[in-house]
Amino acid sequence: MPREEVTFPDGSLARHSAPSGWGVRIAYFFLTRTPVGKVVLWIAGIKSSVHAKLLSGFLIVTVLFIAMGALSLQAITHMSRQTALLDQAHNRLDWSRQIQHALALQMNFTAMALLLRDETTVEKILRENNRFNNTLALIAAAAVPEERDIIQRIRVAQGEALTAVADIANLLRDGRADEAMEMQLAKGYPLYEQIAGLVDQIVNFEQTSMRGMRASVAAATRRTQVLLGLFIVASMLLAILLGFVISWSFILPVREAHGFVTEVARGNFNAKINVANRDEFGVLADRMNQMSRDLEVLYEKQRAAAQQLESLNRQLRDANKAKSEFLANMSHELRTPMNAILGFVEMMLDDLYGEVPPNLKEPLKDVQLNGKHLLNLINDVLDLSKIEAGRMELSMAEYSVQDVVDAVGAALRSLALEKGLKFNAGVEPGIPLAYGDGMRITQCLMNLAGNALKFTRQGAVDLWVERQGDRLRFRVSDTGIGIAENEIENVFAEFRQADARISREFGGTGLGLNITKKIVEMHGGRIWVESRLGKGSTFFFEVPLRSRERAGA
């Protein structure tokens, strides 16, 4: 895994060994080359929970969007108000035009009345006058302050014009048409001219104000568009920035932790995790450092223990070697005097020193017997010690089962004869040469058969070997004292004889069966016994026809 080290603007280091793609590279560019890195570290350093930081980030973005909404709403309200004002101005313009129309009709009807000298036409003038006044009232109600003065002047002029019309009407009724015409020309007509000029002023004013309003609405719309655009861009940038710095203030410690865990997994318990965070990630980093320290302590302890074990092991090996040497020496040291004792006794009994007086023959034979017994004991103890020390080695070679049985038969037949026991030793015909330590197998069979003869006062001892597939089964049965059921499991244990009285009567070290069992097991075999107290015993052992030596039993 590629390993990267990143230096932040404040000089702090971020180590990580996570796989990195383009996205991460771009992010690291911003983190290391711009002040964004500082902001990330600053946010990480804020003493607050991850939850609060995330919530604050979202709240800031949300507030921005709410502000943007409010701004839009305000712009819309402003525009609709401007539109209403524009509508009103439009109405006023309409009304002004109606007034102009009504005024023109008044003038028209006045002229008609004068031409026709008809009094009734005057009523039409009054009707148009009413329309004029009503419309003017509407304009006055909606008028802006600048227009009020003009409207007042229109009203006054209109009042005067009406008075003039009334006078003209009276003159016409009285048949004084010339006077009426004069009056119209002197008073009525100029008044109408004046009113028309005033109404034109209002129309012009409204038209100007409408143009201004339209321009201002257009400007406000443009301003709002720009402002909203800026707001949207700024909000998005801020949201991206906030997302980036907040997420990286969490990603950095996670990546740092990843690198740390990788280090620890590699076995570097000195690894330290260093994060700027003072939130949950900071707590986590502290825990991880504590864990690393604990692991290091544990590791040191374990290493010390391993060293101790190794040194103990060495001591044990040395001790074992010393034990083996001691065994070899003991074997020699014990056998050398035994050799002298048995040698001298044999030479005495062989009359090498002259004829032995008859009364000394028995004690000499006793010395010889006990010497041989002591030798057997020594041999057994040494054998067992060798087995225990793992120094017993099997001499693997081909051997003949018949030879083994013959050797045991030859050695024990005279003893059986002496005790008046029947002794049969046989081998199933057709068994091929076996592979194993023939001497040790002979020793095993000798132990079992010797025991059988020893523990049988009358009857027979039978020895039989047969093949069971790829195994050899040796069987030694007797009609001897047998073994109690609760003692059967102990017969193969070291220094155990079924009964203390038995060892007094029959002798023996109690090691023979244990040694036999171990030799059989070293051959990869097993041994067992079937027996009933007083009814004799049958010992079996099985070894592979072709054994492979096992490690010391």
Add this chain to the structure above:
Amino acid sequence: MAKTILHVEDNEFNLKIVRQLLSRTSYRLIEAVNGEEGVAAARNELPDLILMDIQLPKISGLEATRQLRADPKTAHIPIVVITSFALSGDSEKAKQAGASAYLAKPYSPRQLLEVVRKLAPEA
């Protein structure tokens, strides 16, 4: 002419057994009490048979046997190696070193005499 037997053994009682065993025979006995002396005596006296104990001071019986076998002057002399370990493999080691026969302690004097008579018949 009487045959000469060299007995290499460090235990005086075992030396005594062989001495007394052979006192009734025509064999001439010479003795050595360590491996070095044994090799020297064999080279000087050129005996007809050597009884070699396996565990000896200075150099072991096996080593002494190897040296005598390597020396053309003594290579033909029969050597009976006597061990007191009776470990499996001891007879192998004795044979590899060049022993003619192998006896485990405690040996029977009768048996020893039989081996001696077989390998170096009395004149």
